[in-house]
Amino acid sequence: MVEQAAKGQSRQGKRRRVLLLLACLFLTLGAAAFVYHPIWGQFEESTDDAYVNGHLIELHAQVPGVVTVIDADDTQLVHEGGPLLELDATDAKVHLQQAEASYRIVAAEVNRQCLEIVSDTAATLQKQAQLQAARDDLARRLPLAHSPSMADEELAHARDAVRIAEETLKETQEQAAAAHARVVSCDPEHQPSLQQARAAYVAAYLSLERTRIKAPVSGMVARRHVQVGQQVSPGDSLMSIVPLDSLWVDANLKESQLRHVRIGQKAKVVSDLYGSQVVYPAVVEGVAAGSGSAFSLLPPQNAVGNWIKVVQRVAVRLRLDKAVLEQHPLRVGLSTLVTIDTHDRDGSLQGIKAQPGDDSTTIVYAQQLDRAEKAADRLQLAQAHRR
Incomplete structure (x- = not known):
């Protein structure tokens, strides 16, 4: 009996120690949570409703034709100016x-x-010189008009010569004026008919260039719609390109979380693809102009009797660090965990002024026009040498 009582007291002592440790643990955690929020937690906004996003650049046919060659397929990387596909160029x-x-x-x-x-x-x-000579001849004969040595017939012939020379000169001048009217300038740069013919040549050259479709930007091919032998028309969708070096993250924060979010604040992004081992440094680049429901296909109609308030979410765009993004590539649509550091609250929540950069320009189409202009210059120069 004594041994059993001792064992019971021992068990009760262990139970008390376990309960005491658990109580201390919960108290410590509660104290830590109580201290964490006012010191660190209030300067952070986080959400796992965040996804990788990027530009989806759709390519469309500019000229009609039959697809003869496909140089790039889905999941393949292409560089700016690289070949994507070709159309039959016979007509062009x-x-x-x-x-x-x-x-x-x-x-x-x-x-x-x-x-x-x-x-x-x-x-x-020449006619002006002839007229002047006839006038000089008439002038020499007029002083001798009443002289017996000057016959009236000779004087009449001299007057007729002047009249005929004047009429001939007038007719020649009218022909010259008509010729000048037909030709604005003999300089090809200022002759409208030549400029019109040159523009038609440049347009035809561009149509030939556009049968060879090239990538306007570097990225990965996605959603190819065409097949070899398919007839396409201007405006038909061919394929899409996603520039993987200019991705961003859209973090959908609750409206109550936007209170201290400002453009330019630092953030950390962790993707489900790599886990917590890879942290992407990011910067708040902008805040959407409205909530997701406001821009949905069917916006909610809240002017009804059975209205229920729903917390709205607004997309916050985070610009990712390109160096880390190059080392650890992402894909559009991947899930992420975002934590925004809101210590710096001096910035603005308004959008920044639009400034086109390297990611929003392409030189592919300008190069096509440049090649067409150079070809027209060569044709013009070759024609000038034949004169």
């Missing part, structure tokens, strides 16, 4: 040859008209 080549022939015809006609201007100018000078 024929149109370019027609435009070149039309330019040569117009250039030859303008050259002929310019030669006519030169010829008419020389003829005008």
